[in-house]
Each structure stands twice: as C-alpha cells, then as structure tokens.
C-alpha cells in the first residue's frame with residue numbers, strides 16, 4: 106500500500122509502537138492485542154525497507170538483532186560503577202547508621218532512606234545522547250566493562266529513545282538486567298526438552314544471555330532491566346533525591362522497581378527488610394537482599410566513598426538460598442508404587458533458613474544430567490518451603506577419590522526385577538505386594554488420616570508388623586489378634602485394645618476414603634472423590650470401561666489405565682474382597698452432575714503453605730464445588746489461592762493479573778457453599 110507521506114507514516118508508527126512497548130514492558134500494562142502490535146510493526150518494517158533513507162537505529166523495528174559481532178570491545182566508565190558494602194544482620198545496619206550520623210555530625214537523629222530490592226542480575230550502564238540509546242556496557246571491574254549495545258537493544262524494557270521533557274544532552278543510566286523466574290523456568294524447560302544444557306539459576310542465565318556475540322540469541326531470552334542510578338550527566342539537571350531521581354527516570358521511559366520506597370531512619374529500613382523478606386519468594390524475580398541509600402544527594406556528596414563503595418549506601422543480604430556442600434552417599438528408597446528414588450545424603454549445611462542433610466535426586470536421568478559422583482562438591486538450593494534440590498556439581502572441586510553412583514539393577518529391598526516403562530523417568534520394583542518396602546508404604550498410606558484414619562498405627566508399628574510377618578497387605582490388619590499384638594515389643598494391654606478398637610471403628614468408612622486408601626497409582630484424594638461422585642458405588646466403578654473412566658473430571662488416559670490395571674488384577678481384587686469380608690463397608694453416594702456446581706468451568710491453582718487445610722485437601726474441596734484444579738498458572742486460571750511462602754506460581758499470577766486470594770478467603774468461600782473442612 107503506497108503512502109501519501111511515507112516519512113510521516115513511519116514516524117507515527119514508531120511513536121505508536123514505542124508507546125505500546127512502554128505500556129507493555131515498562132508499565133506492565135498492555136494496551137493493545139498482540140495482532141494489532143504485530144500488524145503495525147510489519148507495516149513499519151515494510152516502509153523502512155522501501156525507504157531505506159528513513160531507517161534509524163532508535164526505531165522500534167531495530168530490536169531483533171543483526172549480524173553477529175566478532176568480539177566484544179571494551180568500554181571505560183568515566184564515572185566508576187560502584188559496588189555496595191554488605192550488611193548481614195541488624196548490628197551491621199546499626200553500625201552503618203551510627204557511622205552516617207557521626208560523619209554528618211549535625212545532630213540529625215534520623216535520616217531518610219531510599220530502599221529497593223537488590224536484584225540478582227548483571228549491572229549495566231546505558232548511555233543516551235540527546236535521548237537516543239548510544240551504548241550499553243557491562244559493569245566489568247567497575248572502571249572497564251564490555252560493550253553489549255547490540256544485546257541491550259533487544260531488551261524491550263530498555264527504551265531506544267527517551268520520552269518526556271528535560272532530557273540531558275548526555276545521560277548515563279545504570280541498573281540491573283535480570284531474568285524473571287517464570288521466563289527462566291520456561292527457558293530451562295525448553296532446553297531440557299531439546300536435551301541441551303540448562304542454566305543453574307536466573308542470574309547465570311541472564312549473564313549467559315548478555316555474553317552473546319549474536320544478538321539474535323539474546324533477543325529470544327526473557328530479559329528485563331530495572332534502573333537504579335545515574336552515572337555521567339551533561340547538559341541537564343536531575344532532582345535532588347534518589348527517590349525523585351527514580352521518579353524522573355520512570356517519566357523518561359525507564360523501568361524502575363515498583364517496590365522502591367522511602368523510609369524514615371534505621372527502624373524504617375528494618376521494617377522494609379522484614380516485609381520484603383516475607384514476600385521474597387513470591388516476587389517475579391530473584392533478589393538477594395535490600396539496598397538502602399541515603400535519599401538526599403547533598404548528604405550523599407558529603408559522605409563520599411571508601412575505595413570502591415559509597416559510604417551512603419549498604420546492601421543488607423538475605424540468608425543464602427544456595428550453599429556449597431558435599432555428597433556423602435546416595436541411598437535408594439522404594440516408594441508405595443515401587444518407584445525407586447535416589448536420595449542424596451549431604452554433609453549438613455545451613456541453607457534457606459534450615460539445616461539440610463538430604464536432597465532428592467529424583468531419578469536416574471537426574472543423576473546422569475548432573476554428572477554427579479559420591480564425594481563431589483555440590484550446590485544445594487532451598488527456596489521457601491520447596492524441598493532442597495541439588496542444582497549442580499562444582500567440577501573444579503572434584504577430588505581424586507570420587508565414586509560413581511551405581512543405580513541398582515534389582516530392587517534394593519526385595520531383590521525383584523526393576524523396570525522402566527516407556528516414557529517414564531522412574532525405575533520401579535516389579536515385586537508389587539511381595540516387596541517389603543511396598544507393603545509397608547501401602548499400609549502406611551491405608552491407615553493415614555486422610556485415608557482410613559486408623560489411630561495408633563504409626564510408621565514404626567507398621568514396619569514392625571510387616572517385618573514380623575504378621576501383616577502382608579492392608580486386609581491383614583483386620584485379622585490381627587490381641588495376642589499377636591501383645592507379643593510385639595513395647596506393646597501394652599491398653600495400646601493393643603485401643604488399636605483393635607480403632608481398627609474396628611475404621612470399618613465404617615466412605616467410598617471416597619476407601620478408593621483413596623487403596624493407593625492406586627496417581628489416584629489422590631481429589632481423584633478418589635471425583636470417582637466416587639461419578640460412579641456412586643464400588644461395583645459401578647469396578648465395572649467401568651476405560652472410556653467411562655475418562656469421563657470423570659481429572660481422569661486422563663494414564664490414571665484410567667492405572668485404575669483398570671488395579672481392577673483387573675486378581676491379587677488387588679482379592680485384597681478388596683478380604684477387606685469387605687472383614688466388614689469394611691460404606692454407603693453408596695449420590696451421583697452429582699458436574700456442570701451444575703457453583704465453580705463449574707473455573708480453573709483454580711493452590712500454592713504456598715496453608716494452615717487449616719493441606720493443599721490436597723483444599724484441592725479436593727474446590728473440586729467438590731466443580732472447579733478444575735491445575736498445577737500451574739496460565740491465562741486460563743480463574744483464581745489462585747496463595748498461602749505464605751508461595752513462590753513462582755504466585756509471581757506468575759501477579760504477572761498475568763490473575764485473581765489471588767488467601768486461605769481465609771478460601772475458607773469463607775467454602776463456608777458459603779456449605780463445604781465442610
């Protein structure tokens with residue numbers, strides 16, 4: 106389509122695209138559908154190709170990355186890029202405050218501080234000449250860095266040209282380039298699917314993405330930038346405080362951290378720190394502390410510097426979430442369904458607020474992926490209430506005498522053959538009900554509170570019963586006699602009576618509990634409830650075809666297959682019959698049509714620690730109201746229930762603008778619909 110005035114159209118398109126870009130990437134507030142954006146971008150690219158004389162480096166079309174560089178060139182920072190002194194506790198903060206007040210010495214009782222999260226990324230400098238991005242550079246050693254202009258241009262939250270009034274002739278803005286946690290996980294998932302190397306953490310991923318000679322690679326990486334200070338300024342002025350300076354930067358189009366705030370005195374700093382420490386894991390990005398700066402520039406100037414760090418700022422670090430330790434040994438545990446899980450025994454290390462001495466290694470693929478050996482030094486990570494993970498092996502620290510981890514070739518408990526199904530990560534013991542480990546785990550599950558709820562049958566006692574050969578499967582529990590119990594070590598008359606009474610009482614149960622208690626693979630409490638609801642009675646369930654099973658909410662081909670295998674197994678059905686013969690029974694329940702339920706068609710996600718309910722219990726109750734409960738947050742999510750220490754799912758919800766409620770609101774909602782806890 107020819108244009109009457111191509112230059113005018115090009116300029117209009119650039120202005121429009123810049124504005125949309127700013128709304129989307131800087132303000133987190135998208136204003137047009139993607140197709141509209143793409144259409145305008147395509148038109149701009151066509152016009153720029155047609156009229157090369159109008160091409161400009163600050164056009165929004167110039168973000169995709171051009172021909173790769175041969176090498177990085179060096180950049181010297183005219184104003185050195187400083188590092189920050191660290192504080193590790195309140196005492197360090199009090200000393201910092203005392204030094205400030207002593208040095209300023211004018212009787213000031215308390216200072217004003219600008220605070221912000223300390224992003225765990227890469228410090229960079231951006232130079233703008235007459236409002237146009239001219240150069241981007243890494244911090245390097247503070248005086249010399251590398252020119253990464255080609256790469257920073259691809260980051261959408263970095264303006265190619267500035268907006269607004271009073272922009273200095275030369276302006277150097279500094280900040281942190283980082284990778285949000287959600288983007289990091291996606292990037293690693295994609296790498297894993299392709300069998301490529303993954304990044305250890307978001308910081309390394311950001312660093313690796315900026316170290317690319319080919320900007321087309323960087324352009325594909327989910328990087329963002331938050332700005333926090335200025336370096337060189339010529340031909341213009343800035344406000345007289347850190348906080349108002351940030352405000353001005355944001356007016357010119359830079360992204361600044363939305364958590365930044367101004368507080369009074371060191372008490373204010375401590376309160377800010379405590380509050381963010383609680384929310385640390387639910388932020389969309391990794392932070393390793395809080396930066397506090399004397400707000401007033403005039404005071405900053407009076408305070409000056411010591412070597413490479415300003416006297417007027419400090420970084421209070423959070424406790425580390427990653428630590429080095431040593432792999433002492435690997436043990437192989439056999440689970441309820443026979444899955445063999447390698448567990449790392451570690452030299453105890455304090456990380457993420459607790460002492461960690463075990464970490465799961467998941468499966469044999471994970472051992473291969475890590476290339477880990479016994480005796481290796483490893484990085485352990487524990488963030489929030491997530492179970493500790495081994496992130497990587499530090500190969501430089503590998504001693505000469507490491508031992509290769511030998512994955513067992515038969516079940517470590519019953520010596521039966523082990524097998525791995527097509528497409529599955531876990532090796533499984535094929536011993537089934539003859540495997541002592543599976544017997545114990547199945548019985549522990551059967552008696553647990555959410556299943557048959559048999560009081561007085563703790564883990565130790567279950568192990569004893571199996572080891573003494575008194576019980577082989579769950580039906581055997583109901584054949585136990587008082588005499589047998591009294592022969593056990595540490596079993597008194599009273600405990601034996603109580604246990605027999607509890608067993609007797611458990612016989613009167615409900616269909617959902619019974620289905621759940623059987624421990625069929627992948628059939629959790631919520632699925633058991635759905636199955637009971639759908640079929641109403643045990644005979645209906647057992648005779649259901651695979652197709653009929655697939656009709657049930659939450660049941661996919663894998664679960665349907667496990668169910669059919671269980672119902673088709675003579676051994677399993679013999680145990681069920683023995684249970685029924687022993688008197689285990691339940692009333693049939695009313696079959697409920699899903700679509701009439703109050704939360705029908707809704708998708709919920711439950712994350713973080715809940716108080717009154719476990720996450721599985723919350724899930725089962727939401728499903729009883731017709732909601733689908735998903736494991737990850739997406740644009741389709743209706744609502745997220747987030748307890749304290751919620752992590753990346755909460756961050757993702759915030760990023761997507763999905764509604765988030767706390768446990769209290771969930772309980773209120775359940776109560777409204779008459780759901781019992």
Ligand code: JCF
Pocket residue numbers: 187188189221222223224225226281333334396418
């Ligand atoms: O977020 C950061 N990593 C961060 C680093 C924030 C700041 O306000 C900084 C910084 C390094 C130096 N300020 C200075 C002066």
